[in-house]
Amino acid sequence: MKNPSFQTAVVHPKVPVVRPTHSKATPIYQSSVFTFHSLADLESYYTGEHSYLYSRMGNPNTDELGSRVAEWEGADGGIATSSGMSAILASLLAVCKTGDHMVAARDVYGGSYHLLAEECAQFGISVSFVEGGIASFAAAIRPNTKVLYSESVTNPVLRVENLAELASLAKERGLVTIIDNTFPTPYLVRPLQVGIDISVHSATKYIGGHSDVTAGVAVANEPYLSKIRQKVVNLGANISPFEAWLAVRGSKTLALRMKQQCAVAEAVAREFSTMNEVQTVYYPSNLSPQGNGAIVTITLQEGANMPVFFEALDWIHIVPSLAGVETTVSYPTVASHRALPIAEQKKLGITETMVRISCGIEEQKDVVDQLKYAIVKSFEK
Ligand SMILES: Cc1ncc(COP(=O)(O)O)c(C=O)c1O
Known part of the structure; x- marks a missing residue:
């Protein structure tokens, strides 16, 4: 061929x-x-x-x-x-x-x-x-x-x-x-x-x-x-x-998975870029004509209750890795970057409310809705 x-x-x-x-x-x-x-x-x-x-x-x-x-x-x-x-x-x-x-x-x-x-x-x-x-x-x-x-x-x-x-x-x-x-x-x-x-x-x-x-x-x-x-x-x-x-x-399913995972990530990045409870969305904009990747990192506004956030995620589990077919989240400050002193983490932009989302192959709306639910919960008094 x-x-x-x-x-x-x-x-x-x-x-x-x-x-x-x-x-x-x-x-x-x-x-x-x-x-x-x-x-x-x-x-x-x-x-x-x-x-x-x-x-x-x-x-x-x-x-x-x-x-x-x-x-x-x-x-x-x-x-x-x-x-x-x-x-x-x-x-x-x-x-x-x-x-x-x-x-x-x-x-x-x-x-x-x-x-x-x-x-x-x-x-x-x-x-x-x-x-x-x-x-x-x-x-x-x-x-x-x-x-x-x-x-x-x-x-x-x-x-x-x-x-x-x-x-x-x-x-x-x-x-x-x-x-x-x-x-x-x-x-x-x-x-x-x-x-x-x-x-x-x-x-x-x-x-x-x-x-x-x-x-x-x-x-x-x-x-x-x-x-x-x-x-x-x-x-x-x-x-x-x-x-x-x-x-x-x-x-063998790399292309199919990436296509869907990038689409889910685009939807997540778009949704949270206008949500009041979200302070920053990190997502590339011009990575490639095929998409911008399947990872989105967000920081929530100060005051978010992070233990409540992670518990409210229900089927989206905390996983200190990325890229599987399931949407997962990781918490850089205590996982991937734990070995770095807080001052060094700050230099890399890592904060207590930062969450890295590895988007999976689920329906976009299900992922967005579940994350949104957890974000809202994390600000409830
Ligand atoms: C960007 C990147 N490079 C390399 C590695 C190391 O890979 P492995 O865990 O397969 O040794 C990781 C692991 O998380 C990674 O995220």
């Missing part, structure tokens, strides 16, 4: 999938290792004719996940990993070595912040955190800077990074760009298409989509692709075949 739409591409991969018995679904190759009938057969692995040797180094299910995401982002290839965190770590270590420096946006996911600030320091890789935006990245570049790191849409205030500008700054200065594209997914944003070098995902979120798998993916062109693969093998950061299979299964 020539140039299929994204919705078709997530269902029909271009890269052939290993299905020797012509099963419609890919079998789960739940095997840690592969067998060889002769020394010549074994030799064929090293000459590239026999694809698999040992699952930490490659497995049909894990390869299927990586190659599918790579196809959607227009990359040479993709590596599936055990989690979003390991995709980020493997990507960073693929390009940085002891003595190197990175510039990173301060408002990246809390776990990524700690990975960059604490773990990378142990490898002798230093990091400067900046407010985001090109001027702040440019000002922090040093002679030993190697990497510019950010997220296509940050959390919880949903700042949209200008990826094309970041990529051209990096190219001018000979640096590598790594972008976490978890929030918009390739349905909305394809970082490599605007010059970014490496795109990473927590596939635990929208790619898997059903809150039943922890997974990561890094996609890139050469020379980065092979380097990331080597890091994943050396670090043992591979994903299990079953988890990869679950993520692939979930990913």
